[in-house]
Amino acid sequence: MVKRLHPYIYVMLLVLLLSGPSIFAAGLHERMNEALQQLDSGDVESALTRLRELQVDYPESAELRFALGYVRAIEAQSAEPEAQKSAVNEALSLFDGLLYHADEQIAREATYNRATLLAQEAWRLDPQADYTNALKAMTRALQAFEEGAERFPDSMRIFQNLEHLRLKYKELLQQEPEEQEEEQQEQPQEDQPPILSRFGQASTEIPGARAEMSENTVQLITPDEEEAP
Secondary structure, three states: OOOOOOOOOEEEOOOOOOOOOOHHHHHHHHHHHHHHHHHHOOOHHHHHHHHHHHHHHOOOOHHHHHHHHHHHHHHHOOOOHHHHHHHHHHHHHHHHOOOOOOOHHHHHHHHHHHHHHHHHHHHHOOOOOOHHHHHHHHHHHHHHHHHHHHHOOOOHHHHHHHHHHHHHHHHHHHOOHHHHHHHHHHOOOOOOOOOEEOOOOEEEOOOOOEEEEEOOEEEEEOHHHHHOO
16 A cells, blocks of 8 residues: 655745846746745645646746656655656656756755655555565665765765665665564654755655754754754
8 A cells, every 4th residue: 555645845945046137037936936835835736737837938947847846746745646656757757857957956956856756755665565666666765865975975965865765775674574564563653754855945744843954954843842842
């Protein structure tokens, strides 16, 4: 059975616009922001529709393709299996096309989001039901983060997720499918899904939590931590 992630999105706004000032770019970015505001309000379909309409006028915009990939990745979190597969494939394709963009920030964020999306896909698979594919998915996500860390050694977010996935990968290698069922019955689920990037923004799917960024570092603030003195 596919495990669904919580559909709500908690966002700490930092930096969105990347390109230099111009009337052309300003019009695009203003309309993109409107679409992303619809996304933050939970209206994924309207956000997606608006971004696709913008593609007609700005087919070469890297920022627009990035935003569309981001929205499709968010859409995949609550979609039915077939729609989920379609959304993930399009998001991956959009990020793939930006991995080596001339703008280093776009390339870095696309690399991070592609690896994060692969990690989320690995999280959705149940090792008890299909250990082989679960291991393959985790391996693919791990390789994506390793490649990202090699290309962008200053990205703390890439390294943080890479270290977490390395740990989970080792645990998965050491587990036999029969052992996993017993362990899951005895231990609460503590894994936290990776965080997607939206051009310097952070979002998390942890209910009641928020993500804070300081330079290149992302920190999850849970409800328990906020209540602590």
